[in-house]
Amino acid sequence: MSEEDRLEAFTTTKLLNPQSTGYLQREKVFDEKLQEVMKPEEYPADITLNTFIREYAKLFGTKFYCLEGGCSCCTVTVRTHHPVSNKYYSRAANSCLVLLNICHGWDIVTIEGLGDRRSGYHPLQERLAQFNGTQCGYCSPGMIMNMFSLLEASGGKVSAEEIENSFGGNLCRCTGYRPILETMKSFASDCDYEFVEKECDIEDLRLCSKIGQICDRKCSIPKIAKVDDQRVWYHPRSLSEIFQIFEDIHERRYTLIAGGTAHGVYRRDPNIEVFIEVNNVTELHSYKIGDVVELGANVTLTGMMRVLKEAAARPGFEYFEETLRHLDLVASVQIRNFGTIAGNLMTKHDHNGFVSDIFTILLSIDARIVVANPSSQVERSLIEFFKSDMRHRIIVKIILPQWNKSTTLYGSYKILPRAQHAHALVNAGFHFTFSGSQINSSRIAFGGINPNFTESHATVEFFEGRNLFDPDTFTQSLEILGAELQPDWILPAASPEFRRRLALGLFYKFLIKNAPEGLVKVTYRSGGHLLQRPVSSGTQYFDTNKKEWPPQEFMLLSRKLIPSEALAMPGVIAFYSAKDIPGTNSFVAVGLLYLYENEELFCADIVKYHSQPVGIILAKSNELAKLASTRVRILYAHNKTGQEIKSTVKDVVDHKHIIEYNEETACGGMNSAGMKKSEGILIKPKRIRGYFEMGGQFHFSIETQTTVSIPREDGLLLYSATQWMDLVQASITNALNIPDNRIEVEVRRLGGSFGCKISRSNHVAVACALASWLSNRPVRFVQSIESNMRTSGKRIACISNYTLSVDEQGRIQSYTLNFYEDSGVTKNESPVEGYTIPAVPNCYQRTASWIISGNDVLTDAPSHSWCRAPGTLEGISMTENVMEHVAWAVKMDPVDVRLNNIPEASDVKGLLVDFIKDADYRLRRKDIDIFNAENRWRKRGIGVSLMRFPISYEMQMSAAVAIYHYDGTVLISHGGVEMGQGINTKAAQVAAYTFEIPLQMVSVSASNTFSGANSIFTGGSIGSETVCFGVQKACNELLTRMKPVRDKMGSPTWLQLVQRCYEEHVNLFSQQIHHAGDLEPYDTWGMSCTEIGDTGESLSPLIDVGQIEGGFVQGLGYWLMEKLVYDRQTGELTTFNSWEYHVPGAKDIPIDFRVKLFQKRPNRGGFLGSKTTGELGICLSISALFALRHALNSARKDVGIDEWYHLGAPTTIEDIVLAAGHTKRDFKLNI
Structure with a gap:
């Protein structure tokens, strides 16, 4: 299909080629003529569009992960008519939130509809590959469909800034976003890249034979539909019909459905009996701009923004510009496309704790709401609505007032944990009207304080x-407002003190922004302005309130499981628990690398951590299995052991309860007097003490843990998302008590990993195999994000304390470091000895006076696991933090302290000198210090970090190469696993290079435990190198066998040579392995420079290239936002989904990201002179923390604080606000 034909298909209602997939037309969704093919009653009432697309339409290109609109890998394009204008328009949708029963009359385009290898790829797909915008590829369909929707909705005319702003809802863990954004911005109307536009003629539609007008497909929408589970869907077309439905259903539990996006925040009640879709009620979608602006209740948030933008140009509505800026921070494009004003307000009404930006905005501008009952319509204030009973009542419209610009001040604010697509930590709206200089009226609204506090009254x-x-007045108002602000504390919310300070700070920001010019001190003025982020670019050169948290005794034992209610549900097959396991109740094979003890597959007695699995439910669908799991009753017994719950390493260290201990000690030191000679003068060294805390981190691979198990005649075939096939095989052997050779494991690719699929994937794999083996059925197990986060281990957290002595130049004379790493309930995968301790010296001069002690700590949490650069990140970061502390103590530039501690003979010293020169570090630091001195409330900072990343090859990895005689093509199979690092591409390139044949003649099969038998896990950034080494060995072995034939033939072509070898019975198959000693260990060096601030050149690292950008951005999340919060009473993880656990988004990446490869420095010990880069970026990202410290130092100095303070991982917005040391006494106008 040509591009022109494809675009035409997507912009009209013409049928696509019957062989095409991925295009679900209106005629195919509940058309009366096709009722016999697709009947609504055949599907569950609450089935989502995503479930239908994947499980019924069998279009698996559309992915799913969070199932709450938080990641947008499920994005599809929806084309539908507007209920008022009847015009068709396109928009991106989160298919995981859209209910299938509201899709009447929709055209739905999935990734398959854009193109594939058979019909040809869409330019978006092709260009994403050309720009290297995909690694694991799991997020790619959602990224492409979001861009496709944006282009189609705008007729191909969209700016680079609009594009970058539209990807806040799409998450990626691999790439760091830059290549994805570069791809999408190449389609911008203000981009130099060529882009062929095609105007969308959405009027080119058929006329309806019934009414003689453009068809709105309402004829095919049934007014009522009963579904297979006896629940009912209604599709009214007027308000009167809705009230008639209310009368008919009496007291039955119902819900009004428009976009269904609230399900992403608060899960829909599974007991709802009646679903009422309100998308076709015209009265709820209209708007009017006159003396006031009236918005129909069902206007989407995107539609609301469109109307306000139109009205903002009219006198009296100028304040909409401020409102639009705030609305742009609400949710994501996909959610705003479907979420409605009424839906948002009703979510706030039903869940008072919901921090609704819409409610705060409307409250602050004195909006009114019109609510209808069967007999009348009543206009109410937001507060009256908030307190009213809304059963059998409907919000009809929202009325926004007109203001006199000259006598009004208005501002609204939202503080998020990341740049986009997150709920507010605190939001606010301030509205003042004046008579002369006196305040006539005011409204001060807040969200995020407590459920019952929405506005200030006393102030x-x-x-x-x-x-x-x-x-x-200003000073007294802060005191009064501070007393009114009484935040609650329900985990995982930030601390009350932080939220109080933040709310006061927002009010202060509003005041100094709007105060007359002469009333505000010049150095204060910049604090009233919001940071403006330019479009990003890149370059490549090849919980502590212990009074509220009394720890309880750990006292639960699982005594009895009662699954009878679950098993009685139609479609539920079986329930299996620990008693059903034929072999060992463990999902790991003890004795394999870094695995020292068993880990329970299912809890058999004492509950070892919150959410520990007790069994597995089998059902005919994923949704049914999840529902059935909630019906299993668990009876617990109390066992008062006297032990307190300690979910984190900090809990254990605070209680001085160290379970495991490993130590490396280097003896030696200074002379007995503790003095050092310097140029003939005895100088007493400066003593420095401190601590450093690094929390855990969830891997957040967009594909969760998943396995498919298929029974075979004598065993099982598993398709498992694992980095370690050999471990899956051995662990199933152990649990099922069947031989290894009856279990085959196959892996094609992973949707991201970062270490979570080395051993943690085994929990799902072994459980899935058990269920399949016992039931003799194929079983697919896809773990939900909530279950994944609660039951899987995270990055191993680390706490350290240190003591050191330094001279006046910051040179370390002695260094004692004690660190404690959080193992979870077992010490499996401990990095202490193998990774953390060796990484501590980093690039610096280590002497006999360095003493390093490492400890494993057991906690009441799932066994933690390796995560990108395990141990190495922690070891490097501990010493880099020490360098910053030394610099502060001796009052030197941190770069100079580093230079003074690098050995003279090290190449790193020269590299650092060149690096800071290339980065223009000295001048930038000087300019920043001047800027900070001139600005009281806006600060900038710059930081540098160094890295030595040691690589060693201690693992066995197999590779097999087969040459096929008929056409000379080559097939590779290896024991490694493709997870976005390009291992298959690299292996194919090595084979093509070695054989001197075109790359197109080489392909790579799925990895499996036959050709890849006994291979170790793919990880540690060396999988590609070891696989490629094995491939090269196999290729060379084959060339050696073929050489005698070649010599006899002279100069044959490749095909001629292969065919002659076949005829002469030369073995054209070879399997080789890489083993320890084949490649020499080596070090990779790197350095980064990070600048934070508002100058538009926020980051300029010159660092090693590869997967560096993705690692660096993951590191930004680790250091600045990704916080795991545990309930101290129960041990429950409270940040267990994308709503509460925030990874970086597209606008959290560096504005200016530069990567430099130092050329002509081959690694003679590595494979083909290469060096690994997969885990380096995250080790360098701590420079962002140091830049933040530089900025905070200035802020603290302004309030008279000059002492060392702790910044660790993560240093969230809360930590920043509290570390700044400001109180309301520091909020001044002109003093």
Whole structure:
């Protein structure tokens, strides 16, 4: 299909070629003529579009992960009519939130509909590959469909800034976003890249034979539909029909459905009996701009923004510009496309703790709401609505007032844990009207304080008749407002003190922004402005309140499981628990590398951590299995052991309860007097003490743990998302008590991993195999994000304390480091001795006076696991933090301290000198210090970090190469696993290079435990090198066998040579392995420079290239936002989904990201002179933390604080606010 034909298919209602897939037309979704093919009653009432696309339409290109609209890998394009204009328009949708029963009359395009290798790829697909915008590829369909929707909705005319702003809902863990954004921005109308536009003629539609107008497909929408589970869907077309439905259903539990996006925040009640779709009620979709602006309740948030943008140009509505800026921070494009104003307000109404930006905005601008009952319509304030009973009542419209611009001040704010697509930590809206200089009326609204506090009353009353900018009024108002702000604390919310300070800070920001020019001190003025982020670019050169948290005794034992209610549900097959396991109740094979003890597959007695699995439910669908799992009753017994719950290493260290201990000690030191000679003068060294805390980190691979198990005649075939096939095989052997050779494991590729699929994937794999073996059925197990986060181990957290002595130049004389790493319930995968301790010296001069002690700590949490650069990140970071502390103590530039501690003979010293020169570090630091001195409330900072990443090859990896005689093509199979690092591409390139044949003649099969038998896990950044080494050995072995034939033939072509070898019975298959000693260990060096601030050149690292950008951005998440919060009473992880656990988004990446490869420095010990890069970026990302410290140092100095303070991982917005040391006494106008 040509591009022109494809675009035409997507912009009209013409049928695609019957062989095409991925295009679900309106005629195919509940058309009356096709009722016999697709009947609504055949599907569950709450089935989502994503489930239908994947499980019924069998279009698996559309992915799923969070199932709450938080990642957008499920994005599809929806084309539908507007209920008022009847015009068709396109928009991106989160298919995991859209319910199938609201899709009447929709055209739905999935990734398959854009193109494939048979019909040809869409330019978006091709260009994403050309720009290297895909690694594991799991997020790619959602990225492409979001861009496709944006282009189609805009007729191909969209700016680079609009594009970058539209990807806040799409998450990627691999790439760091830059190549994806570069791909998408190449389609921008203001981009130099060529892009062929095609205007969308959405009027080119058929006329309806019934009404003689453009068909709106309403004829095919049934008014009522009963579904297979006896629940009912209604599709009313007017308000009167809705009220008739209310009368008919009496007291049955119901819900009104428009976009269904609230399900992403608060899960839909599974007991709902009646679903009422309101998308076709015209009265709820209209809008009017006059003396006021009226918005229909079912106007989407995207539609609301469109209307406000239109109205903002009219007198009296200029304040909409401020509102639009705030609305742009609400949710994501996909959610705003379907979420409605009424839906958002009703979510706030039903869940008072919901921090609704829409509610805060509307409250602050004195909006009114019209609510209808069967007999009348009543206009209410937001507060009246908030407190009213809304059963059998409907929000009809929202009325926004017109203001006199000259007598009104308004501002609204939202503070998020990341740049986009996150709920507010605190939001606020401030609205003042004046008579002369006196306040006539005011409204001060907040969200995120506590469920019952939405606006200030005492402060508003105090302001009446006063001058807002009078110094005394200003000071008193802060005191009154501070007393009114009484935040609650329900985990995982930030601390009350932080939220109080933040709320006061937002009010202060509003005041200094709007105060007359002469009333605000020049150095304060910049604090009133919001940071403006330019479009990103890149370059490549090849919980502590212990009074509220009394720890409880660990006292639960699993005594009895009662699955009878679950098993009685139609479609539920079986329930298996620990008693059903034929072999060992463990999902690991003890004795394999870094695995020292068994880990329970299912809890058999004492509950070892919160959410520990007790069994597995089998059902005919994933949704049914999840529902059935909630019906299994678990009876617990109390066992008062006297032990307190300790979910984190900090809990254990605080209680001085160290379970395991490993130590490496180097003896030696200074002379007995503790003095050092320097140029003939005895100088007493400076003593420095400190601690450093690095928390855990969830891997957040967009593909969760998943396995398919298929019974075979004598065993099992598993398709498992694992990095370690050999471990899966051995662990199933152990649990099922069947031989290894009856279990085959196959892996094609992973949707991301970062270490979570080395051993943690085994929990799902072994459980799936058990269920398949016992039931003799094929079983597919896809773990939900909530279950994955609760039951799987995270990055191993680390706490350290250190003592050192330094001279006046910051040179370390002695260094004692004690660190404690969080193992979870077992010490499996401990990195202490193998990774952390060797990484501690980093690039610096280690002497006999360095003493390093490492400890494993057992906690009441799932066994933690390796995560990108395990141990190495922690070891490097501990010493880099020490360098910053030394620099602060001796009052030197941190770069100079580093230079003074690098051995003279090390190449790193010269590289660092060149690096800071290339980065223009000295001048930038000087400019930053000047800027900070001139700005009280806006700060910048710059930081540098160094890295030595040691690589060693201690693992066995197999590779097999087969040459096929008929056409000379080559097939490779190896024991490694493709997970986005390009291992298959590299292996194919090595074979093509060695054989001197075109790359197109080489392919790579799925990895498996036959050709890849006994291979170790793919990880540690060396999988590609070891696989390629094995491939090269196999290729060379084959060339050696073929050489006698070649010599006899002279100069044959490749095909001639292969065919002659076949005729002469030369073995054209070879299997080789890489083993320890084949490749020499080596070090990789790197350095980064990070600048934070508002200058538009926020980051300029010159660092090693590869997967460096993805690792660096993951590191930004680790150091600045990704926080695991545990309930101290129960041990429960409370940040267990994408709503509460925030990884970096597209606008959290560096604005200016530069990567430099130092050329002509081959690694003679590595494979083909290469060096690994997969885990380097995250080790360098700590420079962002140091830049933040530089900025904070200036802020603390401004309030008279000059002492060392702790910044660790993560240093969240809360930590930053509290570390700055500001109180309301520091909020001043002109002092």
